[in-house]
Amino acid sequence: MALALLVASAAWPTSAHAQAEPAEAASQPIAVVATTQMVADMLTVVGGPCAQVTTLMGPGIDPHLYRASAGDVDRLSRAELIGYNGFDLEGQLGAVLARLGQRIPTLALAERIAEGVQAARLLEGEDEYEGETDPHLWGAADVWALGTDVAAEVIGQLRPACAEAAAERARDYAAQLDALHDWALASAASVPPTKRTLVTSHDAFAYFGAAYGFDVAGIEGISTESEASIADIRETVELVLETGVPAIFVETTISPRTIEAVQAAVRDRGGDVTIGGELFGDAMGDAGTPEGTYVGMIRHNVGTVVRALGGEVAAWPDALAGWKERWELDRP
Amino acid sequence: MSAAVAALQGWLDQPGVTIVLIGALVGIAASLLGAFLVLRRESMLSDAISHSILLGIVMVYLLTGTLDSPLHVVGASLAGLGTVWLTDLLVRSRRVKHDAAIGLVFPALFAAAVLLINVYARDVHLDTDAVLLGEIAFAWLDVVRVFELDVARSLATMLAITLVNLAFVLLLFKELKLATFDPGLATALGLRPVLVGYGLLGLVSVTAVGAFDAVGAILFVAFVIVPPTAAYLLTDRLERMLAYGCLIAIGSSLGGYALARAFDVSIGGAMASATGVFLLLALLLGRHGLVARAWRRRAPEAPPHVGMPAASAPQLDAKTPTSSDGGRA
Numbered sequence: 018m019a020l021a022l023l024v025a026s027a028a029w030p031t032s033a034h035a036q037a038e039p040a041e042a043a044s045q046p047i048a049v050v051a052t053t054q055m056v057a058d059m060l061t062v063v064g065g066p067c068a069q070v071t072t073l074m075g076p077g078i079d080p081h082l083y084r085a086s087a088g089d090v091d092r093l094s095r096a097e098l099i100g101y102n103g104f105d106l107e108g109q110l111g112a113v114l115a116r117l118g119q120r121i122p123t124l125a126l127a128e129r130i131a132e133g134v135q136a137a138r139l140l141e142g143e144d145e146y147e148g149e150t151d152p153h154l155w156g157a158a159d160v161w162a163l164g165t166d167v168a169a170e171v172i173g174q175l176r177p178a179c180a181e182a183a184a185e186r187a188r189d190y191a192a193q194l195d196a197l198h199d200w201a202l203a204s205a206a207s208v209p210p211t212k213r214t215l216v217t218s219h220d221a222f223a224y225f226g227a228a229y230g231f232d233v234a235g236i237e238g239i240s241t242e243s244e245a246s247i248a249d250i251r252e253t254v255e256l257v258l259e260t261g262v263p264a265i266f267v268e269t270t271i272s273p274r275t276i277e278a279v280q281a282a283v284r285d286r287g288g289d290v291t292i293g294g295e296l297f298g299d300a301m302g303d304a305g306t307p308e309g310t311y312v313g314m315i316r317h318n319v320g321t322v323v324r325a326l327g328g329e330v331a332a333w334p335d336a337l338a339g340w341k342e343r344w345e346l347d348r349p
Numbered sequence: 350m351s352a353a354v355a356a357l358q359g360w361l362d363q364p365g366v367t368i369v370l371i372g373a374l375v376g377i378a379a380s381l382l383g384a385f386l387v388l389r390r391e392s393m394l395s396d397a398i399s400h401s402i403l404l405g406i407v408m409v410y411l412l413t414g415t416l417d418s419p420l421h422v423v424g425a426s427l428a429g430l431g432t433v434w435l436t437d438l439l440v441r442s443r444r445v446k447h448d449a450a451i452g453l454v455f456p457a458l459f460a461a462a463v464l465l466i467n468v469y470a471r472d473v474h475l476d477t478d479a480v481l482l483g484e485i486a487f488a489w490l491d492v493v494r495v496f497e498l499d500v501a502r503s504l505a506t507m508l509a510i511t512l513v514n515l516a517f518v519l520l521l522f523k524e525l526k527l528a529t530f531d532p533g534l535a536t537a538l539g540l541r542p543v544l545v546g547y548g549l550l551g552l553v554s555v556t557a558v559g560a561f562d563a564v565g566a567i568l569f570v571a572f573v574i575v576p577p578t579a580a581y582l583l584t585d586r587l588e589r590m591l592a593y594g595c596l597i598a599i600g601s602s603l604g605g606y607a608l609a610r611a612f613d614v615s616i617g618g619a620m621a622s623a624t625g626v627f628l629l630l631a632l633l634l635g636r637h638g639l640v641a642r643a644w645r646r647r648a649p650e651a652p653p654h655v656g657m658p659a660a661s662a663p664q665l666d667a668k669t670p671t672s673s674d675g676g677r678a
Contacts, residue, residue: 084484084615084617084618085484085486085487085615085616086486086609086613086614086615086616087486087606087609087610087612087613087614087615087616087619088613089486090364090365090368090486090489090616093364093487093490094364094489109483110484110487113487113490113491114490116491116492117490117491117492120492246467
């Protein structure tokens with residue numbers, strides 16, 4: 018054991034250096050740590066060269082089941098700004114980050130966006146959420162677009178020299194997101210009214226549904242701890258049979274078994290439903306792919322849902338031609 | 350602020366220092382109690398308690414409607430004690446053995462918690478993670494002011510729990526020892542082994558809740574069971590077993606942190622693995638270890654004893670599981 022202690026103490030000095038060096042040099046990019054990819058996307062785009070963003074919860078990770086690694090400690094301890102979603106998406110970590118705000122600047126992006134949204138757009142109080150705000154605000158692109166100003170403001174406070182450029186990028190990005198929203202609206206409008214039901218694994222699409230006109234039915238509810246009950250599945254099966262919706266959807270962060278169970282049960286009852294594809298619910302796609310950006314994630318989700326439910330995807334907006342070009346150029 | 354306080358503060362401000370200290374404190378608090386659980390063959394109660402905690406949290410949520418309440422800690426501790434009480438009740442019926450009783454009680458309580466979420470709170474982000482942080486990597490982010498120092502909340506909590514556990518073990522050492530090894534004699538001497546047992550398991554529950562918040566479930570269970578088990582392989586004296594358990598816990602915290610940094614993996618997972626390394630070393634190199642056993646095969650083996658008079662020796666032979674269950678009251 019003495020040997021092990023010796024080995025451990027030999028490794029010790031490395032941790033002492035993990036302490037944040039206040040790298041306040043105005044020319045250095047801000048060291049930003051973001052919990053989710055959606056928050057990271059916003060701060061990356063608005064921050065531009067002024068921000069060096071790292072993401073804690075990568076593709077396919079349920080924010081709820083995320084486990085930190087030792088490297089995350091370093092990243093957090095060096096961070097000059099910690100961006101997170103808020104509204105309990107990150108569980109108790111969100112509460113800790115909220116208290117941390119006095120020592121390291123933190124930004125609860127979804128909570129700040131919610132302050133600027135008309136109360137009517139905020140989803141709460143329905144039987145889905147009792148008194149708490151649904152954290153999945155990024156589902157509606159026009160709502161998420163309000164985060165551009167918030168991000169620019171925080172970045173401007175940390176690097177006054179960057180304030181103007183960040184505000185500029187924020188305006189551009191907001192315009193792009195509004196164009197994305199209009200594109201999503203136009204695409205969704207092509208889905209026949211009788212087929213506007215979106216059945217997914219869990220309740221991550223309330224904002225998406227409200228913005229683009231879908232009735233959303235998440236099988237599992239919000240907490241992933243209490244898995245889908247038999248009654249949940251039966252209710253969903255009834256809904257599918259009743260509405261005659263042609264497709265249901267799985268999520269990248271959740272096991273597809275419940276959705277597959279619904280499909281099997283529908284077929285047993287003489288109906289038919291296909292699995293319309295994978296949607297990005299609580300996480301985006303891999304970095305370095307189009308779906309690893311917010312725009313690409315919404316494009317994928319809207320496209321998948323609209324096509325599977327019998328609609329037609331609208332023409333890609335000119336405002337986002339640059340985005341499309343960048344990703345298709347990058348593709349082999 | 351004096352220079353000493355400033356120096357201490359500078360030291361505590363390093364995440365690594367706070368993380369290792371929290372790990373070591375959880376390890377000491379858990380293995381002090383764990384030694385008795387292992388000797389009483391109740392180690393799996395720690396796992397049972399860590400599952401039942403969810404029921405306590407759900408009940409408090411249903412009563413108060415909030416996830417942000419200190420009452421959750423009380424509720425979780427009570428649920429832990431409830432597990433112990435129900436297990437005891439089943440054992441005293443003499444229809445089921447102790448391990449089976451544990452296995453009957455905690456799944457039932459955990460299932461009740463899941464059903465309650467399903468029925469009353471299916472759309473709230475409700476589980477242990479929502480109330481307890483359970484991630485040692487973030488524990489240093491959450492700071493409270495204690496006297497003149499900014500200390501991680503979990504560090505302060507675990508320090509308090511460790512001191513209480515230490516005081517409990519030191520002050521009631523004789524009672525604990527007798528209640529563990531010879532409950533019959535303890536009763537005859539008026540030492541109330543049942544009460545001592547509840548005190549022990551009550552502290553296990555409180556420690557579980559504190560440790561859950563600081564480091565998460567698996568690391569807590571590992572710290573309760575593995576260091577005392579490894580220590581038991583190194584010595585037959587209870588005092589030394591307690592001390593070795595604490596040292597192994599401290600070593601696991603340090604070694605685990607170094608391991609986690611070296612491979613950029615989960616700190617809690619690495620600390621739990623480190624306890625396993627110590628267990629393996631004890632298994633190979635300890636007094637009753639495989640190497641020693643092979644060595645001693647030439648000479649006749651001395652009967653094992655754990656710091657108690659020979660009268661109770663037959664009950665202590667923990668390596669033959671069938672021999673002592675009948676002796677427990």
